[in-house]
Amino acid sequence: MVRYVIVDTGASRSFPGPHPFLERASADGTVTVLLGAGAVAAYRPDPSKAAILVELGTECLGEATGENAGLEGSNTVGFARFRLGDGDPSDLVELVRQPATDPASVEVARAILEEAGLQVSVCSDFAGRILDRLIRPYYNEALTRLDEGLASAADMDLTVKLGLGYPEGPIELLERTGLHHHHDVTKALFETYGTRHYAPARRAVVAKRRAEREAGE
Amino acid sequence: MSEIRTVGVCGAGTMGSGIAIVAARAGYRVVLYDTHEESLERARRQTEGFFGKSVERGKLTREQADAALAASSSTSFLADLAECDIVIEAVFENLEVKRALFGQLDEICPDRTIFASNTSTLSITEIASGCGREDRVVGMHFCLPAQLMKLVEMSPGLNTSEDTFKAAWAFCEAMGQRPVKTKDTPGFVLNYFLVPFNNDVIRLIEAGVAEPADVDRAIKAGLGYKMGPCELLDLIGLDTQVLLCEAFYGVTHDPRCAAPPLLKRMVAAGHLGRKSGRGFFTYDRDAMYGG
Secondary structure, three states: OOOEEEEEOOOOOOOOOOOHHHHOOEOOOOEEEEEOOOHHHHOOOOOOOOEEEEEOOOOOOHHHHOOOOOOOOOOEEEEEEOOOOOOOOOOEEEEEEOOOOOHHHHHHHHHHHHHOOOEEEEEEOOOOOOHHHHHHHHHHHHHHHHHOOOOOHHHHHHHHHHHHOOOOOHHHHHHHHOHHHHHHHHHHHHHHHOOHHHOOOHHHHHHHHHHHHHOOO | OOOOOEEEEEOOOHHHHHHHHHHHHOOOEEEEEOOOHHHHHHHHHHHHHHHHHHHHOOOOOHHHHHHHHHOEEEEOOHHHHOOOOEEEEOOOOOHHHHHHHHHHHHHHOOOOOEEEEOOOOOOHHHHHOOOOOHHHEEEEEEOOOOOOOOEEEEEEOOOOOHHHHHHHHHHHHHOOOEEEEOOOOOOOOHHHHHHHHHHHHHHHHHOOOOOHHHHHHHHHHHHOOOOOHHHHHHHHOHHHHHHHHHHHHHHHOOHHHOOOHHHHHHHHOOOOEHHHOEOOOEOOOOOOOOO
16 A cells, blocks of 8 residues: 655645545655645655645646646646535546656556545646536536526526436536635636636626625625 | 327437337337338337346336337338327438428328427427428427436427427326426527537547546546436437537537537547447447436
8 A cells, every 4th residue: 555645735625524535644655645725835846756646726737846848747746626616525536647747656646546435537737627627618608598597597407407417407506515616716717718618607706796795805 | 189199200310219219118109210221120129128128127017018119110111100190300410301301291291290309409490490380390309318318308489389389298298208398599408508518528538638538437426427428429429419519500609519620530430439339438239228
């Protein structure tokens, strides 16, 4: 079993509470896991490690490691356990590699995550990784279609659940996990990609402004 | 409106075969039509396999399965649909093909026959236009795999009569399906979301963000979806996705609805999904999904 050390850099969105991944950490090991909101800032290269895992939010891994004309890559991988807003984290970890990342480091990272009962999808270092990049335009369209009155929220949610087998419709899911969080993620994606499908939908903007006002910002 | 007893289904592809199973399972006499004998033969084989699995899984008794099979027939002659009370077309997504089919059926079928279109992107009003019975045409969009999914998006065209819509709605419920009324707008609700979403998946793969298996695992583990998008695209058929894109982009001009280059290349290479044995994944059997 690979031994790994966890370095706490602040509140972690991936592991907000107890989890086997945290419990299995050691006091020393060949792998370092930078956990928490300050992981990118705390990153320092260390070629002696089999792998360094850096927890990501909406950032790219390159913000920690730097980039080099498409040749970047080392023993460092990014990771984020997928989680929608205030919802519970899922069992899915998106593991981020760069073009020249050492495949052995990817496999070590995958192994320690899977040993803790998590599922791993490997992806390249793009904003939104796999899931946010795919689902945020869908959520934006659902919010826009609701605004346009083409279907009620209940009908839209029911249609998607019955027709596509999704466990939850887009509107009820966003309401449950916090529309203002959807705003934050889409804003970050829109800044990166600049395409209108990532621009925060009106309802998300409204929710964000209300959340800010209620928080006294 | 007279009672519906005999159901015609045009198109023996994945969707048409599934719709025929739904109707036969509900006790209707079903005539499945296709111009290609090999498609009809494959549909017969898959239908037998599906009902066999339904019996194994205790969802149907042997008697029920035998009755459904006995009530199912197939033909490559359109004239054999002459006695149908409702004809559901599930041919490929091409406005002119669907309009021509309904025009031919109008000459064959009696006045009472309702024409339903399983279109997922085209306008019901445009499909009905000029067919000779615009008031008796209704949108009836089943979901893949039709034999398992309950939802049917039902859309009246601008000229659809209230009686026709009510009769089709009642028929849908009698088959054990769950109809939802939608407007006659591009993609209704489901494909409005699904077509561009699936294209985004293909573009993400083409951009090298992740492999198909990683995308599917992320969607299933992260969001709790039963099926990953690549698996679903293979089931839909990549050639069908191209047709959906062409139909949908032609109406919406939304860049997300345009067929991604990778999709076109895969279709050109014959990688059509389950039906050809290779799409985003490889398959070595053509059994129908579920049972």
